[in-house]
Every structure is written in structure tokens, then in C-alpha cells.
Amino acid sequence: MNFISRLFIFTGFAFLIFGAFLVLLRYNGAKLSFDNFVEHQYITSGVMPQKIMISSIKVELPIFPAKIKGNKWEATDKGISYLSSSPIPGSQGNSILYGHNWSALLGSLPKIKPGDKIKIILSNGQEKNFVVKYTSMVAPSNTKILSDSADSRITLYTCAGFLDSKRFVATALLKN
Amino acid sequence: MKLATKFIYSIILYTIITLIVAGRAYAVNAPDFPACSNPQGQAVASYDSGIHGVPGDPTTYTGRDSVYSQGEGTLSQCLCTNSGQGIQTNWWKVSSLTTEEINILKSQGWILIPDGSAWGLSEGPYLAQNSAFACPAEKGGGNTGGGPGDGLSDGRSDGRGGSVLGAATSVLGLASTGNIMFILSMIAAGFALMGIGTFLNQKKN
Numbered sequence: 298m299n300f301i302s303r304l305f306i307f308t309g310f311a312f313l314i315f316g317a318f319l320v321l322l323r324y325n326g327a328k329l330s331f332d333n334f335v336e337h338q339y340i341t342s343g344v345m346p347q348k349i350m351i352s353s354i355k356v357e358l359p360i361f362p363a364k365i366k367g368n369k370w371e372a373t374d375k376g377i378s379y380l381s382s383s384p385i386p387g388s389q390g391n392s393i394l395y396g397h398n399w400s401a402l403l404g405s406l407p408k409i410k411p412g413d414k415i416k417i418i419l420s421n422g423q424e425k426n427f428v429v430k431y432t433s434m435v436a437p438s439n440t441k442i443l444s445d446s447a448d449s450r451i452t453l454y455t456c457a458g459f460l461d462s463k464r465f466v467a468t469a470l471l472k473n
Numbered sequence: 474m475k476l477a478t479k480f481i482y483s484i485i486l487y488t489i490i491t492l493i494v495a496g497r498a499y500a501v502n503a504p505d506f507p508a509c510s511n512p513q514g515q516a517v518a519s520y521d522s523g524i525h526g527v528p529g530d531p532t533t534y535t536g537r538d539s540v541y542s543q544g545e546g547t548l549s550q551c552l553c554t555n556s557g558q559g560i561q562t563n564w565w566k567v568s569s570l571t572t573e574e575i576n577i578l579k580s581q582g583w584i585l586i587p588d589g590s591a592w593g594l595s596e597g598p599y600l601a602q603n604s605a606f607a608c609p610a611e612k613g614g615g616n617t618g619g620g621p622g623d624g625l626s627d628g629r630s631d632g633r634g635g636s637v638l639g640a641a642t643s644v645l646g647l648a649s650t651g652n653i654m655f656i657l658s659m660i661a662a663g664f665a666l667m668g669i670g671t672f673l674n675q676k677k678n
Contacts, residue, residue: 302673309666316660323650391511398651411557411609431510431559433606441507452511461649468510 319460328461329378329395329454330370334440336382345420346379346386349394349453353413354405360394360417372397377453384449386417387425387471392451393443398465403455407432407465415451415469427451427469434463442466501574503583506543506563509551509606514541517548518593525552527560528592528601529584534560536611548594557610564589565600575600 322328346360363371363378372378377396384390396403415427427450434457435442443452449471457465507513518540525538536554543549546566553559566589567575575598579585583600590596650656 299674302670305666305670305673307670309663309668309670312659312663312666314663316656316663319650319656319659323653323656328650398649399653400651404651411607431508431606431608433508433510433559433604435508439505439508441505441513442511444507444511444513446511456651457649459649466508466510 322461323397323399328456329372329397330365330368330437331440331443331464332368332438334365334443336365336380337445338382342385344385344423345381346392346394346417347420348418349377350416350418351409351413353410354408356403356405358396358402370395374399374402376402383443385419386427386451387419387423387449389447389449391443391446394451394453396455398455398457398461403453406453406455406467407457409467414472415453415467417451426472428472429467429469431466431468433466433468434458435466436462437464439464442468501570501577503578503581503600503602504543504545504547504565506547506549506561507541509549509559509561509608512539512541512549512551514543514549516540517542526592527552527603528562528586529603530560534558546595546599553608555611557608559606559608561604561606563602563604564592564594565602566595566597567600568597 345362348357348359350357359376360379361373361376362381363373364381365371370378370380372395374397377394379386380393380395383393386392386394396406398404398406409429409432411429411431413429415429417425417427419425433442451469452466453469454464454466457463516539518538520538522535522537525534525536527534534552534554536552536556538550538552540548540550546568548564550562550564551559552562565583567578570578575583575585578600583602586592586599586601588596589599592599
């Protein structure tokens with residue numbers, strides 16, 4: 298009996314510790330970062346992306362500008378973060394957008410498939426339509442996936458994998 | 474402290490230190506490769522269609538294939554099968570590595586190709602590493618090479634990519650932080666188990 302009661306207490310304690318660890322990880326501000334990413338500043342016209350819509354996975358969220366401060370990537374818990382040092386979606390280059398893997402945000406992003414459509418509405422009312430071309434799971438060290446490109450694309454990602462150790466990335470190209 | 478306890482603690486400490494030191498001493502840094510979704514480097518080969526092999530995989534695949542040189546004996550190969558299954562193979566010429574270093578990299582998932590000329594590369598040993606991605610399927614491509622398809626039972630494709638990554642993320646994502654209900658259930662289970670344990674302990678006393 299003594300062994301069984303201790304086993305219950307120990308197992309329960311282990312569950313609590315692991316649960317608390319997941320809570321800390323969930324609200325860790327740095328968890329959406331990529332390692333050693335070098336930003337390139339683009340000249341912007343003042344137009345900003347405001348809203349993203351992905352009908353195939355039922356996502357419709359506001360977009361907020363975000364910056365990298367040190368190694369910490371700012372991330373909103375109210376929508377999608379747009380790395381404001383990357384090009385405006387629809388212009389030439391690689392626009393970087395990301396969000397938490399919470400069910401109300403980008404939790405369903407891993408269900409997206411090549412061929413799915415992404416619509417982004419800009420602050421001037423313009424709509425930019427993209428088609429997903431690739432999806433992949435990469436390590437946070439794979440910063441080359443965020444590198445600039447000659448085409449007009451968005452790179453949309455969220456955390457995935459065991460203890461959020463990976464990034465699920467959807468790459469979508471501007472639809473002409 | 475008893476001698477036996479001291480001995481056990483010494484063994485644990487020795488093991489931890491040995492593992493840390495050994496891990497650092499035998500670390501071999503592989504080069505960085507760009508992802509196929511944002512390929513970089515110089516394109517050295519490109520095939521719109523054809524049958525292709527993948528190192529370490531006996532299956533043959535039909536689809537598009539492009540190879541990019543990253544310089545210094547490193548190449549990235551991007552294969553997109555007709556069913557939308559993407560396979561990236563990173564190639565690394567390892568003539569200068571020792572057998573010990575190659576064995577360490579093999580334990581990390583790299584595959585040794587004794588002679589690259591068998592794969593259309595220059596002569597010499599290469600290490601290859603595969604990773605999956607999803608890409609656009611060919612319309613009417615169906616399942617090729619035994620790879621996973623897009624879930625359509627009639628073998629046709631809807632022109633969208635495969636679901637290779639979806640299955641992987643759903644399994645690996647069990648301990649991700651996205652599902653707050655999972656986290657709350659774990660904490661609740663922890664309290665419940667501790668409560669049962671305390672109750673059993675009090676009952677015994």
C-alpha cells in the first residue's frame with residue numbers, strides 16, 4: 298500500500314511538473330524564433346498587411362507588425378505577426394508571417410496543403426492572393442527558408458513537433 | 474553519507490561528465506543546406522519528369538527533379554513526385570572526413586554513398602540525408618512509387634499536395650503547446666493522482 302500511494306504521488310507530481318513546463322513553453326516569447334536570423338530592412342510605403350484568410354483551414358485573423366529584439370521575435374497572441382523588416386506581402390521578396398500554434402490562431406496550419414489559397418488584405422484595401430506551393434517541417438536553425446527570394450512569396454509558419462522544437466512552414470507564391 | 478551512496482553518486486556524476494565531454498569532442502558540424510521551398514545556389518540539373526531514386530530508399534519515384542550546387546562539394550536535390558510527395562536530399566562530399574566522423578554522422582541519419590559517380594556526381598564518398606516536404610501534385614498523377622497520396626480512394630489526384638507532413642505533425646505534436654486542453658488535462662491528472670496517493674497513504678495510517 299505504501300509503495301502504491303507513493304507511486305501515485307510521484308506520478309502525479311511528474312504530471313504537474315510536465316504540465317507546468319508546457320505552460321511556460323506556451324507563453325515563452327522566444328519560442329517562435331529562428332536561430333541567428335539576419336534581417337534585411339526593406340523600404341516600405343507605409344502600407345501594412347491587416348488581415349489573413351485561409352478558407353481551407355478556416356483561418357481568418359488580423360495581422361500585427363512585429364520586430365526582432367535581440368534574439369526574441371515579437372509575437373502577438375491576438376492574431377498573426379508580420380515581421381515588419383520583411384517585404385510587404387505581394388511585393389517582390391519573401392514576406393515572413395508567423396503565429397502561435399494555438400487552436401484559435403495557427404493550430405490548424407499543419408493541415409494546409411499545396412494548392413490551398415491564402416488571401417491577405419492590406420491597409421490600403423488591396424487584396425493579395427497567394428497559392429501554397431510547399432509545406433515543410435524544419436528546425437529553427439534552418440534560417441535559409443526565410444531568405445529573400447526573386448519571386449513574390451509569403452512564408453507562414455508556426456511551432457510544431459515535440460515540445461515545439463520544429464517549425465511547420467507553408468510557402469505560398471503570389472497568384473498572378 | 475554511506476560509502477555505497479557516495480559510490481553511486483560518483484558513478485552518476487562521472488557518466489554525466491563523460492557524456493558532455495564526449496558529445497563535444499565528437500561533434501561534427503554538417504554544412505547548412507537551403508530548403509527546397511526556397512532553393513538557392515546554382516541549378517546544375519533539372520528534369521520536368523522522369524523516374525528518380527532516393528538514397529537509402531529502394532522505391533523509385535516519378536516526378537520532377539532539380540539539383541542545386543551549394544559549392545564545395547555540397548548539393549541539394551529537390552524531388553517532387555507526381556503525387557505531391559517532396560523529398561529533399563542533401564549531398565555532402567566527405568573525402569576529407571575520417572571514418573570515425575563519418576560513423577558519427579551516419580548515427581545522425583546520414584547515409585554513406587561510397588562513390589558519388591553512381592548517382593551522377595563526381596567520384597568520391599558522399600553523405601546523403603533525406604527530408605520530406607509537400608509540393609504541388611501533377612493533375613491526374615495519382616500515387617507513384619508507393620508514396621502516400623492525397624487521400625483520394627480512386628487513385629486520382631486533385632492536384633493538391635500529399636499529406637506526408639500532416640501525419641508526422643499529428644504524432645509529434647502530441648507534446649506541443651498548442652492544445653491548452655491537453656495541458657490542463659495533464660495538470661488536472663497530476664492533482665488527481667497526488668490526491669489519490671495522499672488518500673491511500675492516510676488510509677494506511
